[in-house]
Amino acid sequence: MNISRVSWPKVLLYVLLTIYAFITLIPFLWALSASFKPLSEIVSGEPNFLPKNFTLNNYRQIFVQEPLFWRWLFNSVIIAVSVTLLNLLFNSMAGYALARLHFVGKRFWFFVILAVLAVPAQITLIPTFLILKAIGWLNSYQGMIVPSMINATFIFMMRQFFVNFPKELEEAAQLDGLNTFGIFRHIVLPLAKPALAAQAIFVFMGSWNNFLLPVVILFDPEMFTLPLGLNTFKGQYISYWNYIMAASMIFTLPALGIYAFFNRYFIQSATFTGGKG
Amino acid sequence: MTENLAGYLFMIPTILVLGTFVVLPILYAVFLSLHKVQLLGGIEYDFIGFRNFNRLIADERVWIALKNTAEYVAIVVPTQTVLALILAVTLNAGIRGKNWWRILYFLPTVTSSAVLTLIFMWIYNTDGLLNDFLAFVGLPTYNWLGDPAVALKGIMIMNIWSTAPFYMVIYLAALQDIPQKLYEAAELDGANGWQKFIYITIPLLKPVTFFVVAVGIIGTFQLFDQSYIFSGGTGGPNNATLTLVLLIYQAVFRNLQMGYAAAIAFLLAAVIIIITLMQQRFFGGERI
Numbered sequence: 001m002n003i004s005r006v007s008w009p010k011v012l013l014y015v016l017l018t019i020y021a022f023i024t025l026i027p028f029l030w031a032l033s034a035s036f037k038p039l040s041e042i043v044s045g046e047p048n049f050l051p052k053n054f055t056l057n058n059y060r061q062i063f064v065q066e067p068l069f070w071r072w073l074f075n076s077v078i079i080a081v082s083v084t085l086l087n088l089l090f091n092s093m094a095g096y097a098l099a100r101l102h103f104v105g106k107r108f109w110f111f112v113i114l115a116v117l118a119v120p121a122q123i124t125l126i127p128t129f130l131i132l133k134a135i136g137w138l139n140s141y142q143g144m145i146v147p148s149m150i151n152a153t154f155i156f157m158m159r160q161f162f163v164n165f166p167k168e169l170e171e172a173a174q175l176d177g178l179n180t181f182g183i184f185r186h187i188v189l190p191l192a193k194p195a196l197a198a199q200a201i202f203v204f205m206g207s208w209n210n211f212l213l214p215v216v217i218l219f220d221p222e223m224f225t226l227p228l229g230l231n232t233f234k235g236q237y238i239s240y241w242n243y244i245m246a247a248s249m250i251f252t253l254p255a256l257g258i259y260a261f262f263n264r265y266f267i268q269s270a271t272f273t274g275g276k277g
Numbered sequence: 278m279t280e281n282l283a284g285y286l287f288m289i290p291t292i293l294v295l296g297t298f299v300v301l302p303i304l305y306a307v308f309l310s311l312h313k314v315q316l317l318g319g320i321e322y323d324f325i326g327f328r329n330f331n332r333l334i335a336d337e338r339v340w341i342a343l344k345n346t347a348e349y350v351a352i353v354v355p356t357q358t359v360l361a362l363i364l365a366v367t368l369n370a371g372i373r374g375k376n377w378w379r380i381l382y383f384l385p386t387v388t389s390s391a392v393l394t395l396i397f398m399w400i401y402n403t404d405g406l407l408n409d410f411l412a413f414v415g416l417p418t419y420n421w422l423g424d425p426a427v428a429l430k431g432i433m434i435m436n437i438w439s440t441a442p443f444y445m446v447i448y449l450a451a452l453q454d455i456p457q458k459l460y461e462a463a464e465l466d467g468a469n470g471w472q473k474f475i476y477i478t479i480p481l482l483k484p485v486t487f488f489v490v491a492v493g494i495i496g497t498f499q500l501f502d503q504s505y506i507f508s509g510g511t512g513g514p515n516n517a518t519l520t521l522v523l524l525i526y527q528a529v530f531r532n533l534q535m536g537y538a539a540a541i542a543f544l545l546a547a548v549i550i551i552i553t554l555m556q557q558r559f560f561g562g563e564r565i
Contacts, residue, residue: 010372013367013370013372014372016367017367017368017372017378020364020382021378021381021382023438024381024382024384024385024438024442025381025384026406027385027393027396027397027400028384028388028396030396030400030406031396031399034399045404045409047406047409090290090291090294091291093287093288093290093291094287094288094290094291096287097283097284097287097288098288101280101283101284101287102280102281102284103280103281103283103284103285103288104281106284109288109291109292112295112300113291113295116295116299116300119299119303119546120495120499120542120545120546120549121499122499122521122522122525122542122545122546123302123303123306123539123542123543123546124298124299124302124303124306125525125542126302126306126309126525126529126535126538126539126542127301127302127303127305127306127309127539128298128302129529130305130309130320130535131297131298131301131302131305146294146298147294147297147298149290149294150290150291150294150295152295152299155291180279180280180283180287181283184287205387208389209388209389209390209391211389211390211391211501211502211505211506212501212502212522215505215526216526216529216530226391227389227390227391227502230391230392230395231391231505231506234395234398234506235509241399244395244399245395245396245399248392248395248396251389251391251392252388252389252392255387255388255389256384256387256388259383259387260380263380
């Protein structure tokens with residue numbers, strides 16, 4: 001009697017959680033399984049979750065037969081990795097300067113960062129396209145990387161982080177003869193790892209999954225990133241869902257890897273946003 | 278003196294990039310919206326005053342896009358907020374393996390919109406998984422991709438599913454900050470679980486809910502990827518998935534009307550700002 005009174009709500013809770021887990025997972029499992037099925041099995045109309053005729057042909061097709069797939073993967077990696085590393089460096093530098101250094105015009109620049117936060121991205125999209133066109137950066141890596149290598153949101157986040165940072169270590173390092181750059185490089189950055197890791201996830205995933213900016217500034221299929229390549233795939237192989245799903249799985253893996261790797265930092269940063277932000 | 282130099286050395290990448298790709302574009306956008314822009318060969322500008330904005334008011338497709346986007350926001354934002362809250366409260370109810378559930382649930386948020394849209398287009402196929410399921414439980418099936426009456430709803434379902442986990446994580450973090458003492462005190466006063474939820478949890482989560490709704494509105498008003506991929510860039514069937522950002526894209530790349538596109542972008546920005554301000558009033562000026 002007592003046991004059932006205690007556990008029924010719990011049972012209901014686990015049932016709800018399990019049902020929602022299915023809702024979350026089914027599209028992915030369905031796509032994953034399709035990526036290992038021959039097309040005939042996909043269109044046969046039997047909803048079987050385990051492939052009957054397991055095949056790696058779909059993956060072979062996209063890597064061997066689709067000449068640009070490697071290139072798209074390469075482009076996505078180059079752009080996402082560069083954007084992430086540059087953001088980590090530049091956002092921290094600016095955040096640190098705004099939190100700790102005293103220079104003329106500091107309040108003005110902080111105000112500019114805050115104002116930039118409030119501007120919707122669509123406003124800047126067309127002018128950015130025209131500016132990139134004017135300097136000949138359309139359809140190039142630098143066109144994808146340079147406008148994205150700074151992010152006002154994360155400058156603000158890093159500033160908040162550094163403001164709450166204990167000053168003593170920096171002062172001790174200063175007494176030991178380190179200059180501002182040495183302090184930043186050897187003391188500040190290593191201690192900012194959790195904030196940097198959270199930023200790395202957001203920036204990498206944002207760049208890796210970005211669709212609007214590449215669709216606007218990249219037009220040569222050789223320069224496409226994976227989301228654009230995948231979209232042309234859809235047109236080209238209109239009903240070859242087996243290839244499309246295999247390509248989708250390859251595309252998803254790196255983002256999942258980064259997320260799994262940095263997961264605990266990510267949760268900390270969510271605490272930052274939800275509780276104290 | 279040296280600190281001034283160091284400050285500016287630290288700031289220089291930010292100043293250059295934000296200046297060139299944010300501040301300059303904002304001023305340029307104002308300029309563009311007041312001009313007719315010719316893109317043949319070089320660029321030519323004809324000053325036309327507010328004619329781009331007048332044209333926008335007369336353009337039927339702008340109103341269709343605005344209506345679609347508003348309908349999308351009105352359904353998606355409340356649904357994903359409530360779902361996120363339910364998921365967070367459920368995960369916070371002292372269950373085992375909380376981290377694993379959280380990672381599992383978060384999966385759709387990590388996955389790119391391009392991949393999710395393709396997976397869902399396939400599931401929404403006339404003979405796809407969703408219709409198989411609906412037929413199996415005896416519900417009516419739909420032509421999710423081709424029928425103007427349900428095409429946008431297909432995108433709504435997908436987006437609620439993929440975005441709710443993001444807000445769930447934010448709610449989860451906030452739930453952990455609520456002092457346990459408040460619940461204990463309420464229990465002493467004889468409050469049941471539902472009363473504790475309504476009188477303690479919901480009011481204390483108000484600032485976070487403000488944040489979730491504000492970010493949700495800004496995000497949903499910018500709907501583009503899913504509509505673009507679903508409709509092959511057209512906004513079809515019959516303009517059912519046309520959104521303001523898609524319209525901006527079409528104005529730039531189909532019709533080469535940069536000035537008009539800039540005007541639509543300002544309309545979008547104005548709508549987002551007005552709704553955010555209204556929401557702020559509604560929440561009694563809460564700030565995050």
